[in-house]
Amino acid sequence: MYSTCRFGSLLRAVGTRQKHTLPDLPYDYKALEPVVSRDIMSLHHSKHHATYVNNLNAAEEKLAQAQSKGDIETVINLAPALRFNGGGHINHTIFWQNLSPNGGKPSDALCQAIERDFGSVENMKNQLAAASVGVQGSGWGWLGYNKTMKKLQIATCQNQDPLQPTTGIIPLFGIDVWEHAYYLQYKNVRADYVKAIFDVANWQDVSARYEKALK
Numbered sequence: 001m002y003s004t005c006r007f008g009s010l011l012r013a014v015g016t017r018q019k020h021t022l023p024d025l026p027y028d029y030k031a032l033e034p035v036v037s038r039d040i041m042s043l044h045h046s047k048h049h050a051t052y053v054n055n056l057n058a059a060e061e062k063l064a065q066a067q068s069k070g071d072i073e074t075v076i077n078l079a080p081a082l083r084f085n086g087g088g089h090i091n092h093t094i095f096w097q098n099l100s101p102n103g104g105k106p107s108d109a110l111c112q113a114i115e116r117d118f119g120s121v122e123n124m125k126n127q128l129a130a131a132s133v134g135v136q137g138s139g140w141g142w143l144g145y146n147k148t149m150k151k152l153q154i155a156t157c158q159n160q161d162p163l164q165p166t167t168g169i170i171p172l173f174g175i176d177v178w179e180h181a182y183y184l185q186y187k188n189v190r191a192d193y194v195k196a197i198f199d200v201a202n203w204q205d206v207s208a209r210y211e212k213a214l215k
Contacts, residue, residue, distance in 0.1 A: 052088030
């Protein structure tokens, strides 16, 4: 498992080049209806994700100032903010690409891997749904690729912990189970939201991530 300080150093390597920015969605806010409403998409992207980006930039600016002064205590104290907001930015950037109004199907290569590791695509979906629904409080459910074991794997992360820096598993498809991702539409029935999200899964993007993970 990566330490908070190690994760912060990874973000700093990126943050020293330029400020992080909120990525544009590859579709309109209303494009995923009726699975995800326009109101949810608008709030989730323009408010929640934007806040992670803004707070990450602010934390990195404070970090640079503290480092220039040799203020080690402040550097250490900033690590949780870097992890939380950096993770929120990483997770949501993947999440938007993982969704599409056109859906599609997994590639032949991904289908074969899913069938090898889960028995069927339906079994994989059921296991990922169960793991995502079972997250206590806020967090994420993930389908990822374990490069060490050379197999697909389902994992969960609490809060905004990012999958790869936290577990070493490469993220392929994530399900955001923070209440802001579904509560306006699905109320407290997380299971209905998780089941429905597969209807707008962008399997072309997930398949491309899988092929990249194999290299």
